[in-house]
Amino acid sequence: MSSHLINLTGLRPNRRQLMAGIGAGGLMLATQGRVFAAGAENVIKVGFVSPRTGALSGFGQTDGYVLDLARKALAKGLAIGGKTYEVQIIDVDTQSDPSRASQLAKSLINSDQVDLILAVSTPETINPVADACEAAGVPCLSTVMPWEAWYFGRGAKPGEPSPFKWTYHFGFGVGEFHKTYVSQWNLLETNKKVGVLYPNDADGNAVRANLAPLLAKDGFTIVDPGPYEDGTTDYSAQIAQFKKEKIEIFSSFPIPPDFAAFWRQAAQQGLRRQLKICQVAKTGLFPDGIEALGNIGFNISSAAYWHKTFPYTSTLTGVTGPELADGYEAASGKQWTQQLGATLSLLDAGVSALQASTDPKNKAEVAKAIGSLKTTTIGGKVDFGSGPVPNVSPGPIIGTQWVKAPAGSKFKLDYVVTENVTDPNVPVGAKLLPLNG
Template sequence: MSRRGLITAAGAGGLALGAGPLWAQAASAAPVLKVGFISPRTGPLGALGETDTFILAQVRKTLAAGLTIGGVKYAVEILDRDTQSDPARASQLAKALINSDKIDLMLTTTTPETVNPVSDACEAAGVPCLSTVMPWEAWYFGRGAKPGAPSPFKWTYHFSFGGGSFTTSYTSQFAALPTNKKIGVLYPNDADGNAIRATLAPELAKAGFTVVDAGPYENGTTDYSAQIAKFKAERCEIFNTFPIPPDFATFWRQAAQQGYTRMVKIAQIAKTGLVPSQVEALGPLAINLGAGCFWHKTFPYASPLTGLSGVQLADAYEASTGKQWTQMLGSTMSLFDAGTEALKASTNPRDKAALAKAISTLKATAMQGPVDFAKGPVPNVSVTPVVGAQWVKPAAGSKFKLDLLVTENATDRNIPVAAALKSYS
């Protein structure tokens, strides 16, 4: 071999030796699981996503060392997106995560405006999706499933409260005070309102309450004089509503101006009133409002992902942000709890069919409580509890303006009751 050939051969050998460790490093790198997370963090529903940044930081910190499944260690990448409270944007974001980012699992939360379009995109694309925080009837029947018929869904699963949860909680809550048992209901003409009108209202009537329905109204309505006049004429001492937060603020201020709030003994709100900022904006009108509580820091369940109790999570959030804890802390953590439990239960988390099957039989306890898709009440759904709670003046020395106390626990007796329900007026 010539001197030039020897140098060339040596150079090639050196390159090969240099490439060896790089190739070995690439081959030994952990495979990556991509998890999409879609929620509303800005817009009219933005208050419901205000804890997301904190929860994402906790989850990413916990998963930084990876997730071992079936003896294989996976890196986990969470791709989070803000819908800006726009259903069309929610759908677009989901499709981008599916088609461009090639996610393995989708997680989504909070109201039909977010959850349904994301679930629909995943169902169409064959991507496993797990969701929470909206009535399961609005998710299941609102997306085309029919009562008594087989489930049309193969890829999408939902764990959350439903009409039955509210019926059990509300009948328990409403029995706590003497009233004339007349309930004025203000349900919007949207997926939540129509599902609740079809499920909750008839059950309340069966329980012996007179339901006075002011009729469907459109989101964004600015004048509620006709509805208020009807509730006053019927002397509805109980009031119940499922509006978007800005609509309730408008209604309740008008109800106070027109004298309706003075006859209300129980004001039970849902969808709004979930976080302190929504009720604090009402000033004195917020005191003694009743709320449906799907998570409270005193729930007796810890996060299997982070190991934190509810109190520990709430305290960490308040210390980190200076803001008061909210229900969404525990529910969003529960979504990641259930999602990681499903990933671990699958034989191959990169196999979408195997992952969907693992979700369909998932039985775990998240921070919010038990999740069991084998129990139903319909395929693809696991029902979680809602308990009654009330916004009250805080104890002396509190740095916050209001406190949320659990007042009944009919849907889960393991949850501690902190106070008796007080009359609103």
């Protein structure tokens, strides 16, 4: 298994050595001035699963930096119940493959014998990991996918008791997308005709079943050509239907390569010209993907599960949003992304749950602590007592837009907040611009 294991028992390298070691595939690290008691009972092992390579690699691009911050914050151990535990974070790359995600989770459970698994970003990553944890009786906490695709997509039934004892998820759901999209789309005058492109996957099916009807009730006409398979390369039929129906709003939940193919064809075939709003989710989240589109990437609307202007502080590392974004840009030379805060919020919440447990080496106690967790991470509130269903804590999704960066900027794009209905604490920074404005 490809993993990065941090063993906190010796001298601490500098950042350059640390990042080089991580890039090489593994590193042994220990804490200066701190000796932990020997024995597995004094070591908390946390598995961290994300897509670092493959089609979903944008979601994992910043993970190395965030994990570095977390490991440094945990370098002197974690005090729980009068005892200090060594913490090992074992992070693995799913390569954007659900089957590999499941295999890695089983290896973390059976070979590494982890006490807790944290999984982040998209159903393709999270659901197979959560299923493996549920089957093995290992606590799992996850974020960054619609909770409906996590809860109902894994077999839970509306109105019935939760079938999950070990797995928990926090973050946005269809309800947040609904509020955000209505708020965002009402900022511009349109004919309220919405062309939707929903794939035949967990995200697409959850959104089709739950979001589209809510938007229709709010007066939007939904034009849906039907589900398509991930990896589709020709969207001519869908584009022709959207043009015929004269849609002025486009909304989609595709994997990034599929949206890039569709959007280029939409520009070539004249659909882009008639649109006033292009609202995407699951893609269009990160600057490199938008930048790769060239001029047709400007003014695409997105939604942020985290933005550097979120007014919250990491409970684990103590960094603020601007500090996290600026630190990443200084270390990497790349533009900050919303995944920074999402990944750190998962680590914030996971460590808070370990601290709240009476015994972090008792899996049932850790699961119980997650189920009653109430904290505020760098991404905002996590409260499993306030969920729409058991095992779920809801979270915000904020209306945003990619615009040309002002003159003198280091980067070509600026990512601005255009509405904040799901978390009014986040400041609105710009007016929504029409796609072709």
